[in-house]
Amino acid sequence: MHDFLSITPAVADAIQRRRPVVALESTIISHGMPYPENIATAQRVEAVVSAAGAVPATIAVLDGRIRIGLTAEDLERLARGPHVAKLSRRDLPVALATGGIGATTVATTMIAARMAGIPVFATGGIGGVHRGAESSFDISADLEELARTDVCVVCSGAKSILDLPKTLEYLETRGVPVLGFGTADFPAFYTRTSGLSVDHRCGTAEEVARIMAVKWRMGLGGGVLLANPVPEDSAAAPGAIATAIATALDEAGRRNVQGKDVTPFLLARVTELTGGDSLKANIALICDNARVAAAVAAAYSQQQAGPGLPPKPAAPKGQPPRPRL
Numbered sequence: 502m503h504d505f506l507s508i509t510p511a512v513a514d515a516i517q518r519r520r521p522v523v524a525l526e527s528t529i530i531s532h533g534m535p536y537p538e539n540i541a542t543a544q545r546v547e548a549v550v551s552a553a554g555a556v557p558a559t560i561a562v563l564d565g566r567i568r569i570g571l572t573a574e575d576l577e578r579l580a581r582g583p584h585v586a587k588l589s590r591r592d593l594p595v596a597l598a599t600g601g602i603g604a605t606t607v608a609t610t611m612i613a614a615r616m617a618g619i620p621v622f623a624t625g626g627i628g629g630v631h632r633g634a635e636s637s638f639d640i641s642a643d644l645e646e647l648a649r650t651d652v653c654v655v656c657s658g659a660k661s662i663l664d665l666p667k668t669l670e671y672l673e674t675r676g677v678p679v680l681g682f683g684t685a686d687f688p689a690f691y692t693r694t695s696g697l698s699v700d701h702r703c704g705t706a707e708e709v710a711r712i713m714a715v716k717w718r719m720g721l722g723g724g725v726l727l728a729n730p731v732p733e734d735s736a737a738a739p740g741a742i743a744t745a746i747a748t749a750l751d752e753a754g755r756r757n758v759q760g761k762d763v764t765p766f767l768l769a770r771v772t773e774l775t776g777g778d779s780l781k782a783n784i785a786l787i788c789d790n791a792r793v794a795a796a797v798a799a800a801y802s803q804q805q806a807g808p809g810l811p812p813k814p815a816a817p818k819g820q821p822p823r824p825r826l
Contacts, residue, residue: 503616505566505567505597505616506566506567506569506613506616506617507566507567507568507569508558508569508570508617509558509568509569509570509571509572511556511570512556512558512569512570512617515556516617516618516619519802519805519806520555520556520802521554521555521556521621521795521798521799521801521802522555522556522557522558522619522621522798523550523555523556523557523558523619523621523622523623523791523794523795523798524558524559524560524569524610524611524613524614524617524619524621524622524623524652525543525546525547525550525557525558525559525560525610525622525623525624525791526559526560526604526605526606526607526610526622526624527543527559527560527561527571527579527604527605527610528587528604528605528606528607529542529543529624529625529787530542530543530559530561530576530579530580530604531579531580531582531585531587531604532585532587532604532764532765533625533765533768533783534780534783534784535769535772536580536581537580538780538784539580540576540577540579540580540581542784542787542788543559543576543579543580544573544576545784545788546623546787546788546791547559549788549791549792549795550623550791550792550794550795553791553792553795553796553799553826554795554799555794555795555798555799557570557791558570558614558617558619559571559576560605560609560610560613560614561575561579561602561603561604561605562586562588562593562596562597562601562602562603562604562605562609563575563578563602564600564602565596565597565598565599565600565601566597567593567597567613567616569613569614569617569619578602579602579604582602584602585602585603585604586601586602586603586604587603587604587606587761587765588603588604588605588606588609589606589608589609589642589761590608590609590612590642590645590646591642592609593609593612606628606642606643607622607624607627607628607641607643607646607654607656608628608641608642608643608645608646610622610624611646611647611650611652611654611724612646612650614652615650615651615652619652620651620652620653620713620798620801621652621653621655621794621797621798621801622652622653622654622655622794623654623655623656623787623790623791623793623794623795624654624655624656624787624790625656625657625660625690625783625786625787625790626656626657626658626659626660626661626690626786627641627643627644627647627654627656627658627659627660627726628641628642628643628644628659628660628663628764629641629643629644629659629660629663629664629665629667629668629671630644630663630664630667630668630670630671631662631663631664631763632662632663632664632750633664634664634667639760639763640671641663644668644671644672644675644677645675646724647672647675647677647723647724647726648672648675648676648677648723648724649722649723649724650722650723650724651717651722651723651724652724652725653709653713653724653725653726653727653794653797653801654724654725654726654727655682655727655729655790655791655793655794655797656726656727656728656729656790657688657690657728657729657730657731657786657787657789657790658687658688658689658690658695658728658730659689659690660690660764660768661689661690661691661692661695661742661746662746662749662750662764662767662768662771665687665689665695665697666697669687669697672726673700675723676721676723677723677724677725677726678700678701678712678716678725678726679699679700679701679726679728680699680700680701680702680703680709680712680725680726680727680728681699681701681702681703681727681728682703682709682727682728682729682730682793683702683703683704683729683730684699684702684728684729684730685698685699685702686698686699686730687699687728688728688729688730688731689739690731690782690783690786691731691736691737691742691771691779691782691783691786692731692736692737692739692742693730693731693733693736694730699728703727705800705826706793706796706797706799706800706826707800707804709725709727709797709800710797710800710801710803710804711804712725713725713797713801714801714804714805727793727797729786729789729790729793730786731782731785731786731789732785732786732789735781735782735785735786736782737775737778737779737781737782738778741775741778742771742775742779744774745770745771745774745775745779746767746771748770748774749766749767749770749771749774750767752770753766753767753770768783792826793826796826
């Protein structure tokens, strides 16, 4: 599989030495934010991972190769390129065979991270079951990838433009553990809670790493979803977000926006309708997710280097403490 990979020396050295590495997607650069916020956010996220003691590995397809780790010039191509494809699992072989350029979604970033031996991936929010999926059958490939690929995905829940109860039901059916980092509530991307519950609240990065290790050592293939709420001081107002999403969904229906174009359209319209508040929340949450992912990657690397599994963490007493990195 490495015939299709190009890994930067810094990332390759970290993987070989079993140092913590955090995979990062590139769809947020090409399809998730406007220029120049997209490239500035990508650079900031990489800096957050580095400052937390891990090696950032932004992933994309360039010139027919899966690139694990990108240069400043690569980021610029993705941020400003007019014809950057949005690549999910079905699109990856075509892009590689034809020498195309494409940004990786959650699904394809997981695939590439697994190929390269990177067990932790930070993103903004996963895709999921779209509203109205009972008639459109529009379900993100991200969910199926979480069911089959051994990567821990750190996110702020699923994008709030989706049907969150159905998304969690799908993940339960496919056996994907949904963990909350310092929370028992499933976050709704721009806001800290959706009114839905996670499967288990984790208080430390070490506890998350232990769950990853146990799952994979048991041979229970597939990913782990770690939901980390948007920082409280950056969360958007739930009422304003709900109104903006309803308006954007109505516009998408009237314009017949379909398939992979739906999510970029809705995110862009919500940003416009909230006067940029949703974009500020998006930037804050991806940076915080990168910070948490770096801590989880470090804990997992340390546990794999040590003898056996670490001791089971003590059950919290009284008021749950702030999660420890």
